[in-house]
Structure formats: C-alpha cells, structure tokens
Amino acid sequence: xxxxxxxxxxxxxxxxxxxxSAIFKKGNTNLIIGQSGSGKTVFLKSLVGLHEVDSGEIxxxxxxFNRMSRKEKKLIRQEIGMLFQGSALFxxxxxxxxxxxxxxxxxxxxxxxxxxxxxxxxKRVNLENVNHLYPSEISGGMQKRVAIARAIALNPKxxxxxxxxxxxxxxxxxxxxxxxxxITKEYNITTIINTHDMNSVLGIGEHIIFIYQGEKxxxxxxxxxxxxxxxxxxxxxxxxxxxxxxxxxxxxx
Amino acid sequence: xxxLFHFGRYAIFLKRVFGKPQKHKIFLNxxxxxxxxxxxxxxxxxxxxxxxxxxxxxxxxxYNVEMPLIPRYTIGLAARDSIxxxxxxxxxxxxxxxxxxxxxxxxxxxxxxxxQIDVLDIMGINSASFLVLPKVVALVVLNPFLVLMxxxxxxxxxxxxxxxxxxxxxxxFIYGIQYAFIPxxxxxxxxxxxxxxxxxxxxSGYWGYYTTGGSLEVGRSSTxxxxxxxxxxxxxxxxxxxxxxx
Ligand SMILES: Nc1ncnc2c1ncn2[C@@H]1O[C@H](COP(=O)(O)OP(=O)(O)O)[C@@H](O)[C@H]1O
Ligand SMILES: [Mg+2]
Numbered sequence: 130x131x132x133x134x135x136x137x138x139x140x141x142x143x144x145x146x147x148x149x150s151a152i153f154k155k156g157n158t159n160l161i162i163g164q165s166g167s168g169k170t171v172f173l174k175s176l177v178g179l180h181e182v183d184s185g186e187i188x189x190x191x192x193x194f195n196r197m198s199r200k201e202k203k204l205i206r207q208e209i210g211m212l213f214q215g216s217a218l219f220x221x222x223x224x225x226x227x228x229x230x231x232x233x234x235x236x237x238x239x240x241x242x243x244x245x246x247x248x249x250x251x252k253r254v255n256l257e258n259v260n261h262l263y264p265s266e267i268s269g270g271m272q273k274r275v276a277i278a279r280a281i282a283l284n285p286k287x288x289x290x291x292x293x294x295x296x297x298x299x300x301x302x303x304x305x306x307x308x309x310x311x312i313t314k315e316y317n318i319t320t321i322i323n324t325h326d327m328n329s330v331l332g333i334g335e336h337i338i339f340i341y342q343g344e345k346x347x348x349x350x351x352x353x354x355x356x357x358x359x360x361x362x363x364x365x366x367x368x369x370x371x372x373x374x375x376x377x378x379x380x381x382x
Numbered sequence: 383x384x385x386l387f388h389f390g391r392y393a394i395f396l397k398r399v400f401g402k403p404q405k406h407k408i409f410l411n412x413x414x415x416x417x418x419x420x421x422x423x424x425x426x427x428x429x430x431x432x433x434x435x436x437x438x439x440x441x442x443x444x445y446n447v448e449m450p451l452i453p454r455y456t457i458g459l460a461a462r463d464s465i466x467x468x469x470x471x472x473x474x475x476x477x478x479x480x481x482x483x484x485x486x487x488x489x490x491x492x493x494x495x496x497x498q499i500d501v502l503d504i505m506g507i508n509s510a511s512f513l514v515l516p517k518v519v520a521l522v523v524l525n526p527f528l529v530l531m532x533x534x535x536x537x538x539x540x541x542x543x544x545x546x547x548x549x550x551x552x553x554x555f556i557y558g559i560q561y562a563f564i565p566x567x568x569x570x571x572x573x574x575x576x577x578x579x580x581x582x583x584x585x586s587g588y589w590g591y592y593t594t595g596g597s598l599e600v601g602r603s604s605t606x607x608x609x610x611x612x613x614x615x616x617x618x619x620x621x622x623x624x625x626x627x628x
Binding site for chain 2: 213218
C-alpha cells in the first residue's frame with residue numbers, strides 16, 4: 130500500500146501538484162487520469178523520488194520515503210519497478226541484457242540463474258526468441274513488454290507505469306493493460322498507472338484518481354466514472370465523440 | 383551568470399561522477415568497452431592527421447630556413463620540438479574533443495531524453511558515475527598512448543616529407559631529431575594529454591547529462607560539448623604551459 134498525504138510540487142513558481150492525498154491499495158490497478166500537462170508524470174516521478182516534493186508525505190507500507198536515509202532509499206528502490214512512457218530500454222543492450230540488468234547490478238546470483246530469471250520474466254510477458262535482438266529491432270508493443278519484464282525482474286512490491294500504452298494501437302494497448310493487471314494480481318503488487326486512455330480507464334480502472342491542473346478532482350472506480358457529475362471529469366471523458374455517443378444512448382449495458 | 387551556474391553545477395556533477403561504482407566487475411567491463419569505443423576507434427584519424435601534420439611542419443620549417451649558414455639538421459630538431467611540445471598533445475586532443483566529445487554528449491543526452499537515465503536513478507544507481515566514470519578512466523588512460531603514437535607518426539611524416547622532396551636529407555633529419563633532446567618535453571605533453579582527456583570526457587558528459595527536451599536539444603548539447611571542451615583545452619594549454627615550462 131502506498132499512502133500519499135498532501136503533497137505539493139512546483140517548478141520555478143509554477144504549482145504542478147496541489148495538495149494531493151490518496152491511498153493506493155495492494156493488488157489493485159490504481160489509475161491516475163487527466164489531460165496532457167495535468168501533472169501525472171510529475172506525480173509519479175515525485176512518488177519515486179525522481180522529483181523531490183516541496184511538502185507532504187509519501188508512505189510505502191507505512192515507511193516514510195522523505196525521511197529515509199540514502200541507504201534506506203536505495204533499498205526501497207529495489208522494491209520498485211517502473212515502466213516509462215517511451216519504454217526507456219537501454220539501446221546498447223540486447224533484450225535479455227535489458228531484463229537482466231537489475232539482476233546484474235543488484236544480486237549475487239550466478240549468470241545461469243540470472244539468465245533463467247530473465248527468461249522467466251520474458252516468458253511471463255509472452256516474449257520468446259527475441260533475447261538477442263536489440264530494442265531498435267523489435268516493435269513498440271514488444272518494447273513495452275520487455276520494459277515490463279525488466280520492471281518485474283527483481284520481484285517488485287510496487288509498480289509504476291507512465292502511460293503504458295502511449296504510441297500503441299488499441300489492440301496492443303489492451304494486451305499491455307491486461308498484462309499489467311494480471312501481474313498486479315498474481316504477485317500482489319501495488320500498481321499505479323498514468324493514462325489518458327479511456328479504454329484503459331474502463332478496462333482496468335479498479336481505482337481511479339482524476340487530476341485536473343494539478344489538483345485531485347475526483348476519485349472512484351470504472352463502475353462509477355461514467356455516472357459522475359463532476360464537470361471537469363465529464364469534459365475529459367466525453368471529449369471523445371465515441372464516449373459522448375455512448376452516454377447519449379444510455380451508457381453501457 | 384550562466385557561466386557561474388554551469389561551473390557550480392559542473393562541480394556538483396563531478397562529485398557525483400567520482401562516486402563508488404555499484405559493481406566492480408561491471409565497471410571494468412564498461413571501461414574496456416569505452417576504451418574501444420572512444421580510444422581505439424580514434425587511432426586511424428589520429429595517425430592520418432599526425433602524419434600530415436609532421437610532414438607540413440617539416441616542409442614549412444625547411445622553406446623558412448633557406449640560409450646556407452644554418453645546417454639542415456636544425457630543421458629536424460625544430461620539427462621534433464614543435465611536435466613533441468605542442469602539436470601532438472593539443473591537436474590530437476582537439477580532434478578528440480570533436481569526435482569523442484560529440485559522441486559522449488549525444489549518447490548520454492539521448493539516454494536523458496528517452497528516460498534511460500531515470501531508469502538508472504530509480505533503481506538507485508548513481509547514473510552520473512555509472513555513465514561517465516568509465517569514459518573518463520578509459521580516455522585518461524588511452525590519450526597518452528594516442529599522443530605518443532602521434533609523436534612517432536608525426537616525426538616519421540616529417541622525415542618522409544624531407545627525404546621525398548629532398549629538402550632535408552634523411553641522415554640530417556635523423557641527426558636533428560636526436561640533437562639536444564629534452565625528455566621532459568614528452569612528459570609535459572603526456573601530462574597535458576591526461577588533463578585534456580579529463581576535460582573532454584567530463585565536460586561532454588556534463589552537457590549530455592543535463593540535456594532537457596528532445597532530439598533537437600541533444601544536437602545542441604553535442605555542439606556545446608565540442609565547443610566548450612575545445613575552448614577549455616586551449617585555456618588549460620596556456621595554464622599548463624605557464625606552470626610546467628616557465
Ligand atoms: N522538470 C520540469 N521542470 C519544469 N516544469 C515541469 C517539469 N516537468 C514537468 N513540468 C511541468 O509540469 C506540468 C505537468 O507535466 P506532466 O506531469 O508531464 O503532465 P502529464 O504527464 O500529465 O502530461 C507541465 O506544465 C510541465 O510543463
Ligand atoms: Mg506524462
């Protein structure tokens with residue numbers, strides 16, 4: 130479980146996150162939704178310490194991230210897996226080396242064990258026979274899956290995904306979403322996903338937080354979201370003609 | 383103001399670069415890979431440039447010393463001292479600033495804008511050290527060898543040019559390059575080679591590491607890296623000359 134209490138973050142006087150509080154449960158796919166520029170990426174990066182928050186607390190299963198020593202932070206980092214918007218695979222390493230990288234850096238396992246673990250993770254994301262290819266030689270959807278495999282290599286307790294299906298076609302997006310959800314359940318991970326994709330919202334949005342201009346405007350689940358009367362949220366959801374039409378037709382059956 | 387800002391941030395960056403490596407075995411492998419990527423791949427261009435540089439220095443000296451009273455071997459001597467003192471270390475380093483500097487800045491800059499550096503940071507790896515330190519060590523170790531090689535090839539180029547044109551007979555040139563040889567000139571150049579290698583790798587690493595934006599900015603960082611490290615090489619050349627030879 131991750132608990133966020135009143136966090137604020139600004140860049141040169143520009144308030145990007147305003148007093149956001151939330152609780153993200155274990156084994157759940159928690160979604161942060163909002164328009165581009167609303168602060169989703171900054172929120173995620175603040176949680177993991179890539180940005181330092183100006184005020185507020187971040188608790189990882191009760192452990193206060195901001196008050197940790199460097200050493201403690203380093204240890205907790207190994208419990209975190211993160212999936213970046215553009216996959217962020219290391220260009221100079223092969224697929225297998227990318228997945229093995231965290232194991233190479235942080236474990237004393239033998240090469241054989243590390244390779245086995247890497248292969249296991251690759252298999253988990255349904256990738257086989259691509260071990261020796263470089264990231265530039267595989268498709269965007271495959272790159273995302275390699276990035277997931279790398280993120281779960283060290284058996285994380287927490288998984289962060291920044292727009293996991295940006296740049297993917299709708300079908301591949303669904304595959305990636307479902308994969309993330311399955312892994313979350315299977316290993317009982319606390320997962321937080323940034324997205325502006327309504328398909329993901331309805332598909333895997335067990336717990337959703339809507340951010341508007343850096344503020345939390347709405348919180349709920351995919352069962353409730355279409356019924357919400359929050360104006361900003363409605364503007365966001367029904368910006369798409371498709372969803373607007375569905376609403377006019379009386380919603381999903 | 384900008385200069386002060388960059389200087390301060392560069393100092394902080396250096397402190398991080400010299401952090402302890404996470405895994406020594408991986409660090410050693412990285413150094414070997416960087417030696418190959420930065421140093422060995424530059425052997426060809428260094429050799430070609432040194433050869434022509436030596437040839438031109440010799441011929442120009444020869445054409446400028448046409449008085450019959452001055453013995454021909456002094457041309458070998460003058461060419462040797464120019465190459466040992468100045469040309470090999472400074473010119474080779476300036477070439478490397480262009481070739482290696484842009485390579486480092488664009489590689490690290492691309493890693494920054496595609497969030498590969500964030501991946502390292504989030505794992506708790508000191509990304510500045512992980513990415514830059516192997517390059518610093520590799521070039522600091524290899525640059526003196528490149529400079530030594532350049533000296534040898536430069537003098538060879540001079541001998542060849544002198545002999546082929548008949549301006550400086552072979553025996554005279556060879557006598558000249560041995561005449562009044564001061565070994566410290568070589569030491570002096572090797573010290574410069576080490577300092578310049580440090581400047582090139584850390585300055586280019588700095589510009590790459592703090593890239594923000596996209597591919598356009600990566601290109602900009604790469605240009606900055608080359609310009610700033612070249613200027614610093616020239617500046618430090620002056621400082622070191624004053625310190626070591628005055
Ligand atoms: N490193 C930074 N420095 C200054 N401003 C930033 C930085 N990162 C993000 N911002 C600003 O924060 C706001 C939110 O950005 P972001 O979190 O990337 O939005 P989203 O991910 O929701 O599209 C934007 O206005 C952006 O310009
Ligand atoms: Mg974003």
